[in-house]
Amino acid sequence: MSMFNIGLSGLKSTQTGLEVTSNNIANSGTAGYKNNTAEFAAVYNGGQRGGVKVANIKEDFVTGGEIVRTGNALDIAIDGQGFFAMSENGRTAYTQAGQFTLDNNLNIVNANGAKLQGFGVSEAAGGDTTIVSGVLTDLKIEASNIPAQASTSIDFNGNLSSASDIISYPVAPALFDPKDGSQYNFSQSTEVFDSLGNSHVMTQYFNHTGSNEWQAMFFLDGKPLTQSDLTGAGLVAPPTAGSNLGSQAVDDGTGTATTVAAGTLTIKFDTNGQMIPYSTTPDVRAVNLSVGVAGATATTNAEISTGAAALAINLKFDGTTQFGSSFSVNENDADGYTSGAFSGVTVGDDGKVFATFTNGESKLQGQVVLASFANVDGLEQGSNTVWYQTEESGSALYGEPDSGSLGKLLSGSFMGSNVDISEQLVGLMSFQQNYQANAKTISSADEMMQILFSNT
Numbered sequence: 001m002s003m004f005n006i007g008l009s010g011l012k013s014t015q016t017g018l019e020v021t022s023n024n025i026a027n028s029g030t031a032g033y034k035n036n037t038a039e040f041a042a043v044y045n046g047g048q049r050g051g052v053k054v055a056n057i058k059e060d061f062v063t064g065g066e067i068v069r070t071g072n073a074l075d076i077a078i079d080g081q082g083f084f085a086m087s088e089n090g091r092t093a094y095t096q097a098g099q100f101t102l103d104n105n106l107n108i109v110n111a112n113g114a115k116l117q118g119f120g121v122s123e124a125a126g127g128d129t130t131i132v133s134g135v136l137t138d139l140k141i142e143a144s145n146i147p148a149q150a151s152t153s154i155d156f157n158g159n160l161s162s163a164s165d166i167i168s169y170p171v172a173p174a175l176f177d178p179k180d181g182s183q184y185n186f187s188q189s190t191e192v193f194d195s196l197g198n199s200h201v202m203t204q205y206f207n208h209t210g211s212n213e214w215q216a217m218f219f220l221d222g223k224p225l226t227q228s229d230l231t232g233a234g235l236v237a238p239p240t241a242g243s244n245l246g247s248q249a250v251d252d253g254t255g256t257a258t259t260v261a262a263g264t265l266t267i268k269f270d271t272n273g274q275m276i277p278y279s280t281t282p283d284v285r286a287v288n289l290s291v292g293v294a295g296a297t298a299t300t301n302a303e304i305s306t307g308a309a310a311l312a313i314n315l316k317f318d319g320t321t322q323f324g325s326s327f328s329v330n331e332n333d334a335d336g337y338t339s340g341a342f343s344g345v346t347v348g349d350d351g352k353v354f355a356t357f358t359n360g361e362s363k364l365q366g367q368v369v370l371a372s373f374a375n376v377d378g379l380e381q382g383s384n385t386v387w388y389q390t391e392e393s394g395s396a397l398y399g400e401p402d403s404g405s406l407g408k409l410l411s412g413s414f415m416g417s418n419v420d421i422s423e424q425l426v427g428l429m430s431f432q433q434n435y436q437a438n439a440k441t442i443s444s445a446d447e448m449m450q451i452l453f454s455n456t
Contacts, residue, residue, distance in 0.1 A: 002049065003441060003448075009051030010438030013040055016054045017431045024419045025428070031068075032097030032385045033417040034059040061376045065096070066416040073345050074100040074108065075414040080407020082370030085117035085396065086110060086386065087138060092117070093386035094371055094379070094396065098414045102345070106141040108353070112384050115139070118351065119367045129364040131352070136398065139353060139366045143342035146357050148197025150311065151336030154190055156204075157319030158329040161185075162273065164208045169215070169264070175251035176262065178205060178219060186327045190334050192220075194308035197338030197359075202289070202313070212269045212322065217248060217262045220291055220302035220311075224250050224262030229302070232288040232314075234278025235265070244268075244278060252300040260300045269322040285320070289313045337361050347411040351401040370406045371396040 017038040027033040037058050043050035067077050076098035078084070083094035093114060100116055103109045108116040120137040121129040164185045169176055176183055186206040191199055203219045218225045227237060227247045237245040244266040252260040265287055268276045278284045290312050294305035304311060319330065340359030347353050351368035373379065378392025389396055402408035 003444075006049060006051035007438050007442035009043065009053060010441070011435060013038075013052045013054050014431050014435040014438055016057075018428070018435065020057055021424050021427045021431060024424050025421065028417050028419040028421055028424075030097075030385060030417050031099050031414050032065065032095050033419065034061055034065075034096075035063070035417070035419045036060075058377065059381070060418055063418045064415065065418040067410060067413050068416045069413045071412050073347060073411050074102070075412060076100065076347055076368065077410040077413040077415045078370065078401075078407045079410050080402075080405075082372055082399075082401070082406040083387070083396075085136065085369065085371050085398070086114035087117055088112075088114045088386070091388070092396070093382060093388055095384075095386045096415050097385045102141060106143055108139045108141070110384075114384075114386075116368065118353070118369050121364055121366055131364070131367050136369070137366070139368065141342075141345060141353075141355050141365050142363070143355060145342065146337070146340045146359065146361055146363065148193060148195065148339045149336050150195040150309065151192035151313055151334050154192070154202070154313055154315045154334045155331050156188070156190070156315060156317060156329075156333075157331045158188070158321075159325055159327060160206055160208070160214055160267075160269075160320065160322045161325065161327050162212070162269075162322045163324045164327070166209065167207050168209050169207060169248050172249050175249050176217070177251040178203075178222070179251075183207075188329055188332060190332055192311070192313060192334050193336040193338055194304055194306055194311060196306055196308040198306045198308060199338065200304075200311075202334075204315075209266075212271070214267045214269075214322070215246070216265045216267060217250075218265075218289055218302075218315075219262070223300060223302040224260065225289060225291065225302045226261055227263035229290045229292075230263040230265055230287055231290060232278070232286055233282070233284040235287060267317065267320075273321045273323045275317060275320050275322070285318050286314055286316045289315055347409060349402060349408045349410070351409050368401065368409060369398045370401050371398055372404075372406060373397070 020036045020038045024035055038054055039056040039058055040052050041055035043053050078096055083096055086093045100108050100110055115138040117136045118139045120132050122132050123129050167185055184205045185208045187203055189201050189203045192202050193199055200221050205217045207215045209215045227245055230245055235245055236243045246264040247261045248264050250260045250262045270276055275285055291302050291304055292310045294303045337359045340357030340361055343358050344356045346356055353365045354362040355365050356362045374394035375392055378390050379387035380390050382388055399406050
């Protein structure tokens, strides 16, 4: 009877091996699937040979699956170790299948409706958002349109060439003409926005007026700002000694300057090409540009005529130099933007999720986190390519992607199966031969029994 039992144990174990191999092949295209291996152990009963049994079916969490590129921002691959945390009707499941989408409530979910977990955000005064670490929550997108925000600052720095010609402003009654490029050394434009989101162009004109000295004028939509529109710490107008504000008659396009006068700002540099602050306490290298709203009387100076509020912009020159090299702009960044409608979602390598809008702005929505376990082999396998923590696996430890032993995230891709089809086909043939061989042992035992019975 032992031969029958041994052969039967071989058939059962080989059948399990065939099932495991077949399941691997069937899931070779399943995102996040982990290759399973049947591990066998010999059986001895009181020192007597008892055949074989399946000791364990082990999953390969070490070998990464193929990274499949899709271009979908909510397909997220884990490049390294870690699991996504998913909320399944109150129970937390873990997966490496990073194929997500938005449901009708704009939750980030997988195909089974489980919600992706991560750190949420807190909105501070002024609209800035920060990540709230340590507390898991459903990751959800806030898709409300972004209202327009008026520009309040311009960060500008570059190099004004000390080798350029001296170009003084025309002396009255002659007029400065911004359309005449021979009347200034350098100009730079910046897009700014009013409180209704209307776009305007702020242009700076720079004139090299003396040794280590420059003067700048400022135009909004082709109209000059007046001297009174230029304010700020350390800025003073004549007749005060050391004044750095002045006024220049400007051609308004008609050849007259009866109501058009542009404010001028004097910018000085030391012998090392570094800008000299307007005041040293505090160290100020900025000018405030103030543009009022249009009144009842038409004016040829800069004004806001769109129904929006007045503009107040702090223009910072920090980092601006005067070297002998050519003119260059290193930074020319203005804040503010027009209104925007929700257009999509992006996910960074660090897991931070942003909603994007048609005006080019983005808003932080949360951060995807990854889970790790002391013993991944102790996880309980579930349907839909998920696992659950157990006492053997230990509790999940959460962390930001690309920190510690956790991998980084690749948006626009997902991790495929780590099954090697060629290896599985070889295993399939091997199990088939083993099955036939075990069946032969049972057949041989049966023949021996028939011989025994026929001789009695």
